[in-house]
């Protein structure tokens with residue numbers, strides 16, 4: 001009897017641990033949202049509720065994201081890491097987030113994007129990597145990013161974007177380019193052709209018409 005009580009309390013403790021809310025965050029069970037904004041966090045909190053779908057981590061000081069940061073929150077649909085101090089992303093960080101739809105990494109210090117970083121996010125629709133220090137993008141983001149409809153590359157240090165990369169995103173509706181170091185040389189020609197066919201396709205949102213035209217004017 002004593003033994004089974006002990007066992008029960010151990011099990012309860014474990015359950016408690018698994019489903020507990022990190023000290024500095026607010027957890028909303030019904031909306032499966034964890035709100036850790038503006039908490040001075042330096043890393044992604046652990047022991048997040050396993051069924052979390054929305055994780056808000058903006059306005060913190062997160063520098064490094066461990067490879068296992070999100071391995072317990074496989075239901076994530078929205079991950080907001082905007083306005084942090086992330087300088088690099090490991091190729092596997094987001095690997096298991098099969099349900100992720102929106103990934104916001106704006107306002108960080110990212111310089112480099114590996115071709116595997118976003119390659120296993122089959123449901124990703126919006127990727128915001130604006131306001132970083134990205135110098136170049138890989139030739140492709142992978143085979144699994146075909147659902148992306150919005151890609152924001154604004155305010156980085158890009159000199160070019162491979163046409164292959166844009167061609168590998170057939171569902172793009174909004175693409176934001178402004179505030180980069182575009183080089184006016186032959187390499188930009190592929191981008192120009194892509195933009196023309198993109199605009200011609202006519203399924204583009206007004207926002208990207210404006211942005212694309214802006215891009216064309218700027219060149």
Ligand SMILES: *[C@@H]1O[C@H](CO)[C@@H](O)[C@H](O)[C@H]1NC(C)=O
Nearest residue numbers: 038040058059060061083084
């Ligand atoms: C970014 O986060 C810092 C706190 O880390 C905050 O003081 C600042 O207002 C935030 N910036 C924006 C634009 O929200």
Ligand SMILES: *[C@@H]1O[C@H](CO)[C@@H](O)[C@H](O)[C@H]1NC(C)=O
Nearest residue numbers: 058082083104106126127128
């Ligand atoms: C990313 O977050 C910023 C605020 O931190 C917001 O202005 C921007 O619209 C978000 N991007 C997307 C794609 O939701």
Ligand SMILES: *[C@@H]1O[C@H](CO)[C@@H](O)[C@H](O)[C@H]1NC(C)=O
Nearest residue numbers: 114115116138139140142143
């Ligand atoms: C990713 O990039 C590496 C080198 O940067 C290259 O060898 C590899 O083929 C690329 N993989 C894919 C799937 O494009």
Ligand SMILES: *[C@@H]1O[C@H](CO)[C@@H](O)[C@H](O)[C@H]1NC(C)=O
Nearest residue numbers: 115116119140141142143144
């Ligand atoms: C994408 O798929 C094609 C064919 O299905 C394959 O040849 C290619 O290596 C794949 N690329 C990546 C980045 O996985």
